[in-house]
Amino acid sequence: MNVAPFKLERYFAKYEFTTCYLFSCSDCDGFPMSYVLEQATAEELQWWEQLRLGYTESEGSSLLREAICPLYESIRPQQLVVSSPGEANFILMNSLLQPGDHLVCMRPAYQSLYQVARDVGAQLSFWEPEPDSWRFDPDRLESLLRPNTRLIIINFPHNPTGAFPSPEEHARIIELAARRGIYLFSDEMYRLLTHPPQAEIPAVCDRYERGISLWGMAKTFGLAGLRIGWTATHDTEVLANILRYKDYLSICNSAPSEVLATIALRHAQRFIQPNLHKILTNLRLFEDFVAARPGVFEFIPPRAGSVGFVKLRLAQPAQQFSEALLHETGIMAVPSEMFEYGQQHLRVGFGRESFPRVLEVLGQYLQG
Ligand SMILES: Cc1ncc(COP(=O)(O)O)c(C=O)c1O
CATH class of the missing domain: 3.40.640.10 (Type I PLP-dependent aspartate aminotransferase-like (Major domain))
Incomplete structure (x- = not known):
């Protein structure tokens, strides 16, 4: 069996660990290992220490x-x-x-x-x-x-x-x-x-x-x-x-x-609740961000999960927009071409602490 390249994973492999800002991650920030162990009972800690x-x-x-x-x-x-x-x-x-x-x-x-x-x-x-x-x-x-x-x-x-x-x-x-x-x-x-x-x-x-x-x-x-x-x-x-x-x-x-x-x-709730809180806070920020730029974006907010898909109201295909954005600002955004779904959307990841800063840089780029 011949496997075709996984476009999205190849795209992440190319940029995720070398670029400054991530706009489209689907995962939430990784919790520190110390945070996981802080939640453990004495018995659970033993499982770890005696592993x-x-x-x-x-x-x-x-x-x-x-x-x-x-x-x-x-x-x-x-x-x-x-x-x-x-x-x-x-x-x-x-x-x-x-x-x-x-x-x-x-x-x-x-x-x-x-x-x-x-x-x-x-x-x-x-x-x-x-x-x-x-x-x-x-x-x-x-x-x-x-x-x-x-x-x-x-x-x-x-x-x-x-x-x-x-x-x-x-x-x-x-x-x-x-x-x-x-x-x-x-x-x-x-x-x-x-x-x-x-x-x-x-x-x-x-x-x-x-x-x-x-x-x-x-x-x-x-x-x-x-x-x-x-x-x-x-x-x-x-x-x-x-x-x-x-x-x-x-x-x-x-x-x-x-x-x-x-x-x-x-x-589980010690992990889910902070993630959900971060997602909802970032989502509200993004809703305000797109509302202030109706000529650039059209957005149907997600009803669940850590990602959304925003439409670009620009003549440029999403992949071209993403490449220019990456080159000019260091923001990595995933275009809809990675999903074999047209050329008009970007995935937005709401699970990252750095999201407000990424929006700031994106705002400046769109203004300039
Ligand atoms: C819908 C969906 N399924 C499966 C996976 C794979 O999950 P993991 O990265 O934990 O292997 C992902 C990762 O982005 C995903 O979005």
Whole structure:
């Protein structure tokens, strides 16, 4: 299998660690390790201090899987496999799809959600939102389904638009899959970063036997450097497939990362609340920023998650604008070309402390 380059990750690899200002990160600032350990009880601290750096259980340490369970209604440790999110995604697409199978994925989307399926040789249809609201209409999804549709891929809270369905719309998506026995892969990497007053939606794995939920430490918890994520599902075959492939990939997870993730999850609100507060504060700032520049931007605020997608009302394509911005100011912005979604949008990341300063520099650039 030949894998196509991951445009967004290559773009980050090129600039993320060399440029001055980041405008488009999807993760929240990484918490310091000292902050994680400050949350630990005496017992949890011992897990850290007495940790032995051997291999761990390939499905994820039992302590970690037990700490993940309270995030779900119906998931037990044996219904979880811990891996990096990208590894889980890669395995799922390879194990669920054959050349000629049909799948539907949202667009715009994080590229790996559809690219691996495309590289496997599956037939891909895109479910696109209404551009004036970012609403993904379930009727439109229904019209894309075919007799050979094997998989639907959703991602709410959505990267990059911040789209988030009502509980009724979400239930309808599950029903569309369940009525036909279609696997429903739900990337829930930004779960619980729901902006009030939006109502929470359940994890797909809690509502459907063939529902597969993906989540991890990077976004909601601000711990991307742990490289820990997990797949939760009641489908035993799917879980067995992940383990079968994982033996050829990472084999097991990093032992220190598993302990730190366990501690963080046992004190989850200490991570979620500061992140959500930062996101909402930065979002308000950005709303004022765009309102003051109606000739430049058009913005539909996100309803959940740490990112949004702002429209540029300029003649220049977004990629060209981003390149000039980077060159002139050192601000790295991700253009919609990275999402195969036109040439008019930029992703905005609200999870960073430095956001007000980035806006200041951007404001000066637009004025000059
Ligand atoms: C929707 C989505 N899924 C999966 C991932 C991968 O998460 P991680 O960076 O923890 O591997 C990302 C990262 O940006 C994402 O936005």
